[in-house]
Amino acid sequence: MTTTSGTFDVARIREDFPLLKQTVNGKPLVYLDNAATSQKPQSMIDALVRYYTTENSNVHRGVHTLSQLATDDYEAARTKVRKFINAAEDHELIYVRGTTEGINLVAQTFGRQNIGQGDEIIISTMEHHSNIVPWQILCEEKGAQLKVVPINDSGELLIDEYEKLLSPRTKLVSIVHQSNALGTINPMEAIIEMAHSRGVPVLVDGAQSIPHMTIDVQKMGCDFFVFSGHKLFGPTGIGILYGKAEYLNAMPPYQAGGEMIRSVSFEKTTYNVLPHKFEAGTPNIAGAIGLGAAIDYLNDLGMERINTYEKELLDYGTDCLSRIEGLKIIGTAKEKGGILSFVLGDIHPHDIGTILDTQGIAIRTGHHCAQPVMQRFGIPATARASLAFYNTKAEIDSLVEGIDRVLEVFS
Amino acid sequence: MSQLPDVPLDGLYGDAIMDHYRNPRRRSPLPNADIESHELNPFCGDEITLRMKLGADGRVEAVSSVSQGCSIIQASASMMAELMTGQMLSALKERSQKFRSMMRGESLAEDDLKGLGDLLALLVVRRYPVRIKCALLPWLALEEGIEKMASDGVRLYPKNEGI
Numbered sequence A: 001m002t003t004t005s006g007t008f009d010v011a012r013i014r015e016d017f018p019l020l021k022q023t024v025n026g027k028p029l030v031y032l033d034n035a036a037t038s039q040k041p042q043s044m045i046d047a048l049v050r051y052y053t054t055e056n057s058n059v060h061r062g063v064h065t066l067s068q069l070a071t072d073d074y075e076a077a078r079t080k081v082r083k084f085i086n087a088a089e090d091h092e093l094i095y096v097r098g099t100t101e102g103i104n105l106v107a108q109t110f111g112r113q114n115i116g117q118g119d120e121i122i123i124s125t126m127e128h129h130s131n132i133v134p135w136q137i138l139c140e141e142k143g144a145q146l147k148v149v150p151i152n153d154s155g156e157l158l159i160d161e162y163e164k165l166l167s168p169r170t171k172l173v174s175i176v177h178q179s180n181a182l183g184t185i186n187p188m189e190a191i192i193e194m195a196h197s198r199g200v201p202v203l204v205d206g207a208q209s210i211p212h213m214t215i216d217v218q219k220m221g222c223d224f225f226v227f228s229g230h231k232l233f234g235p236t237g238i239g240i241l242y243g244k245a246e247y248l249n250a251m252p253p254y255q256a257g258g259e260m261i262r263s264v265s266f267e268k269t270t271y272n273v274l275p276h277k278f279e280a281g282t283p284n285i286a287g288a289i290g291l292g293a294a295i296d297y298l299n300d301l302g303m304e305r306i307n308t309y310e311k312e313l314l315d316y317g318t319d320c321l322s323r324i325e326g327l328k329i330i331g332t333a334k335e336k337g338g339i340l341s342f343v344l345g346d347i348h349p350h351d352i353g354t355i356l357d358t359q360g361i362a363i364r365t366g367h368h369c370a371q372p373v374m375q376r377f378g379i380p381a382t383a384r385a386s387l388a389f390y391n392t393k394a395e396i397d398s399l400v401e402g403i404d405r406v407l408e409v410f411s
Numbered sequence B: 001m002s003q004l005p006d007v008p009l010d011g012l013y014g015d016a017i018m019d020h021y022r023n024p025r026r027r028s029p030l031p032n033a034d035i036e037s038h039e040l041n042p043f044c045g046d047e048i049t050l051r052m053k054l055g056a057d058g059r060v061e062a063v064s065s066v067s068q069g070c071s072i073i074q075a076s077a078s079m080m081a082e083l084m085t086g087q088m089l090s091a092l093k094e095r096s097q098k099f100r101s102m103m104r105g106e107s108l109a110e111d112d113l114k115g116l117g118d119l120l121a122l123l124v125v126r127r128y129p130v131r132i133k134c135a136l137l138p139w140l141a142l143e144e145g146i147e148k149m150a151s152d153g154v155r156l157y158p159k160n161e162g163i
Helices: A009-015 A044-055 A065-085 A099-114 A133-140 A159-165 A189-195 A243-248 A285-301 A303-322 A349-358 A371-377 A394-410 B017-024 B071-082 B089-103 B109-115 B117-127 B129-151
Strands: A091-096 A119-122 A145-149 A170-176 A200-204 A224-228 A239-243 A259-265 A267-269 A327-329 A339-343 A364-366 A382-386 B034-040 B048-053 B062-070
Touching: A009 A349, A044 A065, A044 A189, A065 A091, A065 A239, A065 A285, A065 A394, A091 A099, A099 A133, A099 A170, A099 A200, A099 A224, A099 A239, A119 A133, A119 A159, A133 A145, A133 A170, A145 A159, A159 A189, A170 A189, A189 A200, A239 A243, A267 B017, A285 A303, A303 A327, A303 A339, A303 A394, A339 A349, A349 B071, A364 B034, A371 B089, B017 B071, B017 B117, B034 B129, B048 B071, B048 B129, B062 B071, B062 B129, B071 B117, B071 B129, B089 B109, B089 B117, B109 B117, B117 B129
Parallel strands: A119 A145, A119 A170, A170 A200, A200 A224
Antiparallel strands: A091 A239, A224 A239, A259 A267, A327 A339, A339 A382, A364 A382, B034 B048, B048 B062
């Protein structure tokens, strides 16, 4: 597999990912489930090992040397994240467990503070359940209403419909940047501009976009941006909530405990400054340091080069899959990331997944935690191959061969 | 790591399973059913609706087993429906429990194995652990239906047999 694309040497890059060298069911692993979670470069794994081997201690608490070292690395990782998404200030980045916790944090703090009876929150049909259910719970509690932007048959957001939904009662727009089930990349700048012109803040679910493209939160203009470390080639259990300081400062705390306070007495407790106000308890220190290491790795490769290579891979995959008789790609937006969601005649995606697994090919099957998308397309589930920069055209060829095998079994 | 690479796919997608998948038995609707139960696996959308009509003697007179989803749930639902007619609910409950223990990997006595008929073909699913739940879903519906009947005071056992 000596795939070289311009200066993007995939064969060499794959050497950085120990897991990719495995065989599964006697076949070389073809890992095409990157939208679920990504594989980890050795440098990221080494950062976790180094932290636990030489530096492990609590942060922001001790005067001893190890605590200082851990605190420095933990905060250095925050700076790396800030530069990676071009936020204005380090303290606008809150460490959370992942995208889900980031959205729940905003719902439970900003949401409970600002959204009341009769108010409206706008989301879209293509949201992941984690950007639906927290808002439903909030709406139920407050007597507010969830408004849903429809999509067309290609899986593109209907921007005109979105604009119509914006009303004087709209208090928040929360939209996914790249759909996990369809791959659609939404025009966030336009979406945000329309909301801002009416004074409405916007949360962007960036879980699926940030591993594949350059993110500039200031250029995008979003008020909140959330993502998970594990989809960004970092560890599980760490993620980021970016919020503009003006919002984060005005929001009440999410969880209470150590670290998030300035002073505690039984008469009155005052809260710590950002970002600590939202980081109660001992945080995922190793996770943050691992996330920083993953970002270092990505910066070395260059997000623009990654994006260019993945587009080429997606075009190749789309072309190959489209040639298979009976296969229908679900999600054909003009602006699209590396997601190939498909159905194959009336063969259930689980059967496709099992047969591919016996060929060493890992894909996701099911509703992808996006049941409203499945309902929109009138299907119970899809099979989904999702790409990362370490995938190759040869692997897509293996996928096609695997699908041929499925068709043989079900012929 | 490897998941029994020696299992040939035609084991999982063998003749018996594919036959029931392609030609599912007892799928016609059953009006005036005495028991209706429904199971859904929200993670994959597998779904089964089971309806039963009981005769005067308490035995299953007619069955409608309508499933949606992958080949395994459809085959399992069809095989299950096929062996239900003429059975007392108590016997079906026992068979369901035996089938479930078999799928969990327990070994069964030869007589029990014989009683499972085509269901033996589903033994191969044990080698694909994530798919076992597909095979079990119809049986969960069956047991749920029987429970419902039991709580409604319907006789599960044939006359002359104590509980």
